[in-house]
Every structure is written in C-alpha cells, then in structure tokens.
Amino acid sequence: MLRYMLKRLMSLVLSLAVASVVIFAVIEVAPGDPASFMLGVNAQPDTLAALRAELGLDTSKAQRYVNWIGGMLRGDFGTSYTYRTPVSQMIADRLWVSLPLALYALILSTLIAFPAGIYAAARRGKPGDLAVMGATQLGIAVPNFWFAMMLVLIFAINLRWFNAGGFAGWEDGFGPGLKSLTLPAIALALPQAAILARVMRSSLLDILGEDFMRTARAKGLNPRQALWRHGVRNALIPVLTIIGLQFSFLLAGSIIIEQVFYLPGLGRLVFQAISARDLIVVESVVMLLVFAVITVNFLVDLAYAAVDPRLRGRT
Amino acid sequence: MTQHLFRPFVTAVVFGASMLASQAAAKSDITIAMQLEPPHLDPTSAAAQAIDSVVYANIFEGLTRFMGDGSVVPGLAESWEISDDGTVYTFKLRDGVTFHDGTSMDAEDVKFSLDRALAEDSANAQKALFAGIESVEVVDPLTVKVTLSAPNGNFLFNLAWGDAVIVAPESIENIKTNPVGTGAFTFADWVQGDSITLNRNPDYWGEQPALETATFKFISDPTAAFAAMMAEDVDVFDIYPAPENLPQFEADPRFQVLIGSTEGETILSTNNKQAPFDDILVRQALAHAIDRQAIIDGAMFGYGTPIGTHFAPHNPAYVDLTGGSAHDPEKAKALLAEAGYPDGFETTLHLPPPSYARRGGEIIAAQLADIGIKAEIINVEWAQWLESVFKGKDFGLTIVSHTEPMDIGIYARPDYYFQYESTDFQALMETLNATTDPEERARLLGEAQRLIANDYVNGYLFQLAKLGVARAGVQGLWENAPTAAIDLSAISWSE
Numbered sequence: 108m109l110r111y112m113l114k115r116l117m118s119l120v121l122s123l124a125v126a127s128v129v130i131f132a133v134i135e136v137a138p139g140d141p142a143s144f145m146l147g148v149n150a151q152p153d154t155l156a157a158l159r160a161e162l163g164l165d166t167s168k169a170q171r172y173v174n175w176i177g178g179m180l181r182g183d184f185g186t187s188y189t190y191r192t193p194v195s196q197m198i199a200d201r202l203w204v205s206l207p208l209a210l211y212a213l214i215l216s217t218l219i220a221f222p223a224g225i226y227a228a229a230r231r232g233k234p235g236d237l238a239v240m241g242a243t244q245l246g247i248a249v250p251n252f253w254f255a256m257m258l259v260l261i262f263a264i265n266l267r268w269f270n271a272g273g274f275a276g277w278e279d280g281f282g283p284g285l286k287s288l289t290l291p292a293i294a295l296a297l298p299q300a301a302i303l304a305r306v307m308r309s310s311l312l313d314i315l316g317e318d319f320m321r322t323a324r325a326k327g328l329n330p331r332q333a334l335w336r337h338g339v340r341n342a343l344i345p346v347l348t349i350i351g352l353q354f355s356f357l358l359a360g361s362i363i364i365e366q367v368f369y370l371p372g373l374g375r376l377v378f379q380a381i382s383a384r385d386l387i388v389v390e391s392v393v394m395l396l397v398f399a400v401i402t403v404n405f406l407v408d409l410a411y412a413a414v415d416p417r418l419r420g421r422t
Numbered sequence: 423m424t425q426h427l428f429r430p431f432v433t434a435v436v437f438g439a440s441m442l443a444s445q446a447a448a449k450s451d452i453t454i455a456m457q458l459e460p461p462h463l464d465p466t467s468a469a470a471q472a473i474d475s476v477v478y479a480n481i482f483e484g485l486t487r488f489m490g491d492g493s494v495v496p497g498l499a500e501s502w503e504i505s506d507d508g509t510v511y512t513f514k515l516r517d518g519v520t521f522h523d524g525t526s527m528d529a530e531d532v533k534f535s536l537d538r539a540l541a542e543d544s545a546n547a548q549k550a551l552f553a554g555i556e557s558v559e560v561v562d563p564l565t566v567k568v569t570l571s572a573p574n575g576n577f578l579f580n581l582a583w584g585d586a587v588i589v590a591p592e593s594i595e596n597i598k599t600n601p602v603g604t605g606a607f608t609f610a611d612w613v614q615g616d617s618i619t620l621n622r623n624p625d626y627w628g629e630q631p632a633l634e635t636a637t638f639k640f641i642s643d644p645t646a647a648f649a650a651m652m653a654e655d656v657d658v659f660d661i662y663p664a665p666e667n668l669p670q671f672e673a674d675p676r677f678q679v680l681i682g683s684t685e686g687e688t689i690l691s692t693n694n695k696q697a698p699f700d701d702i703l704v705r706q707a708l709a710h711a712i713d714r715q716a717i718i719d720g721a722m723f724g725y726g727t728p729i730g731t732h733f734a735p736h737n738p739a740y741v742d743l744t745g746g747s748a749h750d751p752e753k754a755k756a757l758l759a760e761a762g763y764p765d766g767f768e769t770t771l772h773l774p775p776p777s778y779a780r781r782g783g784e785i786i787a788a789q790l791a792d793i794g795i796k797a798e799i800i801n802v803e804w805a806q807w808l809e810s811v812f813k814g815k816d817f818g819l820t821i822v823s824h825t826e827p828m829d830i831g832i833y834a835r836p837d838y839y840f841q842y843e844s845t846d847f848q849a850l851m852e853t854l855n856a857t858t859d860p861e862e863r864a865r866l867l868g869e870a871q872r873l874i875a876n877d878y879v880n881g882y883l884f885q886l887a888k889l890g891v892a893r894a895g896v897q898g899l900w901e902n903a904p905t906a907a908i909d910l911s912a913i914s915w916s917e
Contacts, residue, residue: 139806139807140808146439147547150547154545160547166499190598191598260649263653263655271653273650
C-alpha cells in the first residue's frame with residue numbers, strides 16, 4: 108500500500124509541475140495587455156509604461172514564471188492586477204461559494220443517482236428500468252443552464268420561493284446561504300445525476316453476472332441480500348471514478364451556472380479575469396483547480412485501493 | 423357572541439392599518455444592478471466606466487460636475503473667475519466640506535489631486551484632460567488658482583469628469599478598496615464578485631439624499647438580468663443589456679422603462695491608412711452602402727438615433743449630416759467602380775463583444791456584400807481588440823461605440839487607431855481649444871462635424887441609447903448618460 112501511495116504521489120507532483128508550465132505558457136501567449144485594458148483608449152504611453160512597471164509587467168516572462176512559482180511554493184499567490192487585492196484572499200472568498208455549491212450538487216446528484224441506478228439494475232428490462240433510463244437520457248441531453256433557466260422561471264419568477272440569483276453569504280447563518288445555493292445546486296446536479304445513475308446501473312449489471320454473485324446466492328443469500336452485500340460494493344469502483352471526475356467538473360466547470368445565478372464563485376472570477384487579462388489571477392486559479400483535480404484523482408485512486416484490495420498489489 | 427362576530431373585523435382593520443403604516447414610510451434603500459463590476463474604486467486611475475457608475479457624485483466630487491442633462495455646474499468649487507486672456511482660473515471652494523474620514527477639504531487637497539493627475543508617474547487614464555495645466559497654486563484655504571499654458575474652452579467641462587475628482591492625500595493609499603471622498607454617500611462594504619454597498623453621509627455639505635443605503639449588484643448575463651428584474655430581486659437595472667426584453671417590461675405595470683441617450687457614437691471605424699480605405703471614394707462608397715435604420719432595428723431593436731458625423735445629437739451644436747451618406751447601394755457600387763474596384767474587394771471586420779457590434783456587424787457585413795465588399799467577420803474580446811486593432815492598427819473595419827463625451831478631438835490625432843490625418847482638421851481643433859465664446863465654439867464644432875463627414879472618415883451609424891429598467895416606484899434616475907454615473911442623490915421612492 109505504501110509503495111502504491113508513493114508512486115501515486117510522485118505522479119501527482121510531476122503532473123503539477125508540467126501543468127504549471129503549460130498554464131503559464133498558454134495564458135501569457137494570449138494577445139492583450141492588462142495595463143492597456145485597465146487604462147482604456149485615451150491612456151498616454153507614459154501612463155501605460157508607469158502602470159506596467161508598477162505591475163511588474165516590464166520583466167521577462169521567464170522571470171515572471173520563476174516569481175510566480177516561487178511565490179506559490181511559499182503560499183503567496185501574488186496580487187491581482189485589476190483588483191489590487193491578494194489573489195489568495197480572492198480565491199478564499201470565492202471558494203466559500205464554489206466549494207459548498209460543488210459539494211451540495213454532488214450530494215444531491217448522488218442521492219438521486221444511487222437509488223435510481225440500483226432500482227433500474229434490479230428491475231432490468233422492466234417498465235421501472237425503462238422509465239429511469241428514459242429520464243436519465245433526457246437528463247444527459249439537456250444542458251444544465253437550460254435547467255437553470257427553467258428553475259429560475261418557475262421558482263423565482265412565478266412562485267417567488269427563491270431569489271433569481273445572488274449569494275446571501277454565510278454571515279446570517281447556514282440557512283440563507285444554503286437557500287441561495289439550492290437552485291444552482293439542483294441545476295448542476297440533475298445532469299450529473301443522470302450520468303451517475305447510468306454508470307451505477309451498468310456497473311451493477313456487470314457485477315450481477317459475475318461468478319461470485321452466483322456463489323453468494325449458492326451460499327443461501329436471497330437476491331436482495333446478494334445485491335446489497337456483494338453487488339453494490341463491487342459496483343462502486345467505476346462509480347467512484349465518475350464521482351471524482353464530477354467533483355472536479357463541478358468545482359471548475361460551473362462558470363455558466365454561476366453566470367446564470369450571478370454567484371460570486373471561482374468560475375466567474377476566472378471568466379472576469381480572462382477578459383480583463385488579469386493574468387496572475389487566471390494562472391493562480393487555474394493552477395489551484397488543477398491541483399484540486401489531481402488531488403481528487405489521487406484520493407479516488409486511494410479509495411479504489413480501499414474498496415478493491417487487488418489494486419494495492421498491482422499498481 | 424358579539425365579541426366573536428367582531429373579532430375578525432377588528433383584526434382586519436388593525437392589519438389593514440399596519441399595512442398602510444408600513445407603506446406610508448417610503449422605502450429608503452435601493453438595489454441597483456449593473457453589468458460589469460468595477461475592478462477597484464479609484465476613478466482617477468482607471469478607464470473602467472463601472473468605477474464612475476458607483477462613485478461619481480456619490481462618493482467623489484470634483485470642482486465642477488455633470489448634471490443628468492449634460493450641463494456642467496459648480497461642484498466643490500462654489501464659483502470661479504476666469505482671467506481676460508482665459509488662462510487663469512481662480513476657484514472659490516465651498517466652506518465646511520469634509521471628507522468621509524472627518525478631515526476638511528481645502529485648497530491643499532485640490533492642489534494635491536490635480537498635481538497627482540498631472541505627475542509624470544500618474545496613472546490617470548485621461549491625463550490629456552489636464553495637459554494644459556501649467557501650475558496649481560493655493561491662495562488661501564478656500565481659494566485655488568490654476569494657470570493654463572493656453573486658453574482652453576473645455577477646461578470646466580474637463581474638470582467635471584470622474585477622472586478629475588478631488589481626493590485626500592491621507593486616504594490615497596487605500597483609495598482602491600476604501601474610497602474616501604466628499605460625496606453624499608460613504609463607502610460601506612464590497613463583497614467582490616457580488617455587490618458594493620454605500621450609506622448616506624450624515625455630514626454631507628449639500629442637501630441630504632432620500633436614500634439611506636444603496637447596493638450595487640453585478641449581473642453580467644442578459645438572461646440573469648431579466649430574471650433578477652422579473653423576480654424583483656433588484657430595483658433598477660442601470661444599463662439593461664437585452665433590448666429585446668424591453669417591450670415586456672413596458673407592458674408590465676410593476677416596471678418602468680427609461681430610454682435616454684448616451685455619449686456613445688457608434689461607428690464603423692475604418693483604417694484610413696490601409697488600402698483601399700486610403701481612397702476617399704472607397705470610404706464614400708462604404709457610407710452609402712450602410713442602411714442605418716436596418717442596423718438600429720436589427721441590432722438594437724429600434725433603440726438608437728442615426729448620426730451622420732461623430733457628434734451627439736442631443737448636443738445643441740449637433741448638425742444633422744445623415745443626408746450626405748444616405749443608403750444608396752447603386753451609388754455605392756458606382757463609386758467603387760470609379761475607385762477601381764468594380765468587383766469589390768475583401769477586408770476584415772473586427773467585432774468586440776457588445777451586442778451593438780456583434781449583431782450590428784452581421785448586418786453590416788450583409789450590406790457590404792450587396793455592393794461587392796466581402797468583409798470577413800473576426801470576433802474579438804476587448805483585450806484583443808485593444809492589442810490588435812487599437813494599438814496594432816491591424817484591421818480593415820471595426821465597430822465601436824466611442825463613449826467619451828465631446829470626443830471629436832480624436833480626429834486631430836493622426837496616430838489614433840483609424841489614422842485620419844488632416845491638417846485642416848488639426849488647425850480647426852487648435853482654434854476651437856483657444857476659443858471660449860460659446861457661439862463661436864458651436865460654429866467651429868459644426869465645421870468640424872462637416873469636415874469629417876465630408877471626408878467620410880468612418881461610417882457613422884447611430885448614437886447608442888441608454889436603456890434602463892426600474893421598479894415603477896423609483897424616481898429621480900438619470901434618463902441620459904452624459905457620463906457614466908448613477909447619481910443616487912436625487913433618487914427616491916414614490917409613496
């Protein structure tokens with residue numbers, strides 16, 4: 108197990124190093140100058156030069172890369188060109204929205220997908236299965252922003268149960284904050300739940316055909332006991348993979364949902380920073396997201412090993 | 423028994439009365455939505471209009487200020503005297519004005535603010551506004567003498583810009599995140615990515631505003647803007663981003679739609695130094711190929727005023743020159759043939775993100791195709807536009823709304839991105855700058871408008887409309903946008 112973990116850990120560090128170079132190169136290559144974006148069309152050349160010097164944009168790219176990486180290793184993410192606040196502070200603020208939202212959506216999607224997937228697998232080919240599969244087909248086909256707009260139309264504009272968007276903050280307690288994340292979380296969760304339910308079902312069906320399931324039945328377990336004790340546990344491996352991927356997606360990929368619900372999350376921060384060419388913010392946030400994705404995958408790998416002892420020896 | 427009979431009635435009366443009581447006390451808070459979030463809150467060191475929208479006239483004030491109708495009135499300067507040769511302005515400051523931190527605003531602060539904008543390492547995005555200032559002298563705590571190197575008829579107008587507000591040296595270090603001004607509202611809170619809150623300043627020198635607190639919320643997505651308005655999460659949408667929804671708001675008694683004008687001349691900018699646009703016949707052909715009304719209807723759903731030159735139609739000095747470039751494809755084709763392009767040519771059309779450009783660009787490309795010009799549409803972000811079009815001048819055509827007020831002077835700068843070089847025009851601008859007599863100025867401005875229209879420098883499309891949506895009870899909003907500002911001081915709720 109230790110060797111397995113070390114090996115995974117090394118690949119994690121290597122991936123991060125490669126990612127940092129790629130991110131920096133890609134973002135710095137994009138045309139556009141942060142200083143001229145900030146000062147607009149009437150800026151005079153000496154004003155631009157003064158601002159570029161102030162932002163440290165007059166140094167070489169290699170120097171800027173070294174400064175950036177060096178800073179990050181010390182926990183210093185730099186200062187935003189446009190907002191002039193520390194990037195780490197901005198990321199921390201936004202994470203208080205994005206992380207709960209991603210978790211909320213993930214919990215919702217798991218709560219929907221597990222029962223639906225197991226139910227469908229247990230009733231393979233019967234009307235219940237067909238109904239669940241039909242619904243998931245729809246869930247995958249329909250984009251989440253459409254769900255989002257429908258939810259806003261029904262629950263915010265017509266019924267007035269929720270605000271159409273915005274984030275209430277956590278200062279007034281758990282309730283208002285959670286309430287303002289509910290519609291976005293549902294919109295994010297539905298398509299994810301549809302995918303997860305299908306994976307759960309097919310993975311469970313594969314397992315149900317395995318020899319050990321027949322053995323379990325032969326030992327005297329009824330179908331339900333066999334399904335829960337041996338089937339679901341073994342079917343979890345591919346499901347965990349998908350959950351890991353989904354969490355990364357939910358954390359980084361909720362830009363559109365954050366736009367629709369005007370939530371001050373990470374996705375919107377990146378979006379704004381890209382259009383303002385606030386390079387340091389984009390680089391640091393993307394790097395952080397890569398770190399999160401790679402770490403989640405690392406944890407998923409460890410979870411595999413915990414669920415399936417065979418993986419520990421193999422690597 | 424009688425008691426029981428009456429109880430519901432009494433309850434209803436009491437309930438009704440309390441409802442009335444709560445309605446009688448007018449609301450004193452407001453939530454105003456805008457599309458873009460300001461990067462920071464220092465109007466003197468960035469071009470972002472969102473900064474001015476939040477702080478102009480609310481937090482910060484200048485020596486003079488714009489009113490909603492575009493007029494320039496005294497601000498922190500109570501009055502002024504101009505020397506006979508037009509080069510010395512002596513400003514008398516208002517007495518008893520304090521900054522939000524309690525320190526008093528005096529002549530030293532004015533000198534500091536103007537010197538800071540002028541300084542070599544100044545980060546002021548409109549440094550040219552101050553270019554003619556030779557010196558700023560403190561005469562006494564309430565008197566400031568500003569000496570110009572040459573007379574400047576625009577000087578009081580220039581001082582009204584958000585880039586010329588008065589700031590205090592003590593608070594300059596943190597101005598970007600904690601602005602301290604003299605205005606009727608103080609900065610209270612900023613939840614980055616979400617909202618900025620301002621509170622009424624109880625020590626304001628002028629009249630106390632009706633609002634106690636105002637929240638600016640940032641909603642960039644047009645669909646979200648519609649939902650937020652419809653769900654009444656926000657009370658006002660300052661510049662509503664989706665003109666196609668306006669009829670729906672107009673039909674709904676809960677809302678009012680405010681249609682005004684902006685300082686934005688929306689033009690088909692043409693690279694005057696790139697062939698074939700260096701030929702006036704080609705530019706004239708372009709002008710006649712354009713059907714302005716079709717663009718206004720198609721891209722802006724009918725909102726916008728056609729223009730024939732680079733000047734705002736609501737300005738008294740405006741001259742309507744649209745007749746000189748009327749839609750006439752046959753004439754356009756003939757002009758192209760005369761210029762040596764009977765079969766047209768290929769060019770590029772760079773479109774920045776706003777819908778006037780993206781939607782308008784599609785329509786213009788089709789209109790140009792009618793006379794044989796094949797314009798390849800290239801969608802760009804603003805940062806890219808600034809880099810390749812504005813700075814690199816690597817473009818054939820582009821669509822941009824020039825939102826600075828009174829900016830016809832850009833045509834006197836041959837290195838400006840559309841690269842119009844006319845010594846006649848440059849001389850005209852020099853005369854204009856040295857002229858202070860209003861009538862003579864209006865005449866010169868008319869001449870300038872004609873000159874660029876006759877040279878067909880750019881395709882002049884329309885004046886951008888200001889489209890605002892608000893809850894029915896909101897009063898005192900600016901209908902027009904002489905500058906980017908949401909002046910809270912006059913806003914109130916009707917009872």
